[in-house]
Amino acid sequence: MAISAETSATGDELTIAVTGRFDFSSHQQFRDAYEALETAPERYRIDLREANYIDSSALGMLLLLRDYAGGDNAVVEIVNCTADVRKILSISNFEQLFTIH
Numbered sequence: 001m002a003i004s005a006e007t008s009a010t011g012d013e014l015t016i017a018v019t020g021r022f023d024f025s026s027h028q029q030f031r032d033a034y035e036a037l038e039t040a041p042e043r044y045r046i047d048l049r050e051a052n053y054i055d056s057s058a059l060g061m062l063l064l065l066r067d068y069a070g071g072d073n074a075v076v077e078i079v080n081c082t083a084d085v086r087k088i089l090s091i092s093n094f095e096q097l098f099t100i101h
Helices: 024-035 056-069 083-091
Strands: 002-007 013-022 043-054 075-079
Touching: 002 024, 013 024, 024 056, 043 056, 043 083, 056 075
Parallel strands: 013 043, 043 075
Antiparallel strands: 002 013
């Protein structure tokens, strides 16, 4: 498991990439990726291209990020999901809360 974060050149978007298992062991690293910024970005992008597993604690982490980013007014995209990860997000009705590509 690895979490990496990159802010856009303009500072208005944060991309957090997850590699491997996205589970409770990622919790602190995932939170640090967005809470450590001095200025909160307008948009958040979670890249799951390299994530091969996601569990309920990861779903909770995504919800915590959404709340941190502004709740219903937050712009949080989940991108590059594998078929298995996409299925879990769909079963959990995350399309209602996030933009998923």
